[in-house]
Amino acid sequence: NAGVTQTPKFRILKIGQSMTLQCTQDMNHNYMYWYRQDPGMGLKLIYYSVGAGITDKGEVPNGYNVSRSTTEDFPLRLELAAPSQTSVYFCASSSSNTEAFFGQGTRLTVV
Amino acid sequence: GEDVEQSLFLSVREGDSSVINCTYTDSSSTYLYWYKQEPGAGLQLLTYIFSNMDMKQDQRLTVLLNKKDKHLSLRIADTQTGDSAIYFCAEIQGRDDKIIFGKGTRLHILP
Numbered sequence: 102n103a104g105v106t107q108t109p110k111f112r113i114l115k116i117g118q119s120m121t122l123q124c125t126q127d128m129n130h131n132y133m134y135w136y137r138q139d140p141g142m143g144l145k146l147i148y149y150s151v152g153a154g155i156t157d158k159g160e161v162p163n164g165y166n167v168s169r170s171t172t173e174d175f176p177l178r179l180e181l182a183a184p185s186q187t188s189v190y191f192c193a194s195s196s197s198n199t200e201a202f203f204g205q206g207t208r209l210t211v212v
Numbered sequence: 213g214e215d216v217e218q219s220l221f222l223s224v225r226e227g228d229s230s231v232i233n234c235t236y237t238d239s240s241s242t243y244l245y246w247y248k249q250e251p252g253a254g255l256q257l258l259t260y261i262f263s264n265m266d267m268k269q270d271q272r273l274t275v276l277l278n279k280k281d282k283h284l285s286l287r288i289a290d291t292q293t294g295d296s297a298i299y300f301c302a303e304i305q306g307r308d309d310k311i312i313f314g315k316g317t318r319l320h321i322l323p
Contacts (some may be wrong), residue, residue, distance in 0.1 A: 143218075
């Protein structure tokens with residue numbers, strides 16, 4: 102199994118550009134999450150989803166959007182990139198009451 | 213949701229025991245987790261404990277759970293240089309059972 106796959110692994114954006122971070126999982130998990138991890142810091146929850154068609158804001162949703170049209174995919178959209186969004190982004194998935202599986206992360210730099 | 217609290221740093225001499233503490237928020241969390249993040253990598257599940265247990269031992273790892281105080285700890289016996297990482301505790305929080313992480317404890321091994 103591939104588990105949780107994130108693309109791209111690295112990206113440099115200019116201020117004001119937009120992009121979509123892709124996340125897909127092949128474990129049929131109903132829960133999916135997006136976290137950001139700033140340098141030397143812990144995880145902050147951006148958005149999460151408890152199933153297809155359902156999304157909810159986490160701790161730091163401003164500047165981001167998500168959609169969950171299928172169980173497998175949970176893309177994260179940045180509409181107007183800002184330097185404050187320079188971070189490592191992790192996607193994760195889980196079933197109810199089980200461990201979360203993480204992708205390898207997307208390192209984003211906004212210049 | 214409320215914050216899962218951890219101290220940010222811990223320094224331990226090689227060969228000593230490391231104890232990483234966590235205070236969680238949701239007393240109905242059925243599982244509590246410890247994740248390990250090595251430099252430049254994603255998070256990997258290290259161990260977990262079911263909420264009806266007080267202690268779980270797995271080789272060098274001992275997890276203690278105090279439900280009354282909502283306190284979780286991870287003890288690593290005979291700490292090695294390969295244990296240098298960030299350790300995150302996590303709980304299942306809220307009616308929608310989302311997984312919420314602490315900010316992580318950076319374990320530094322002294323020679």
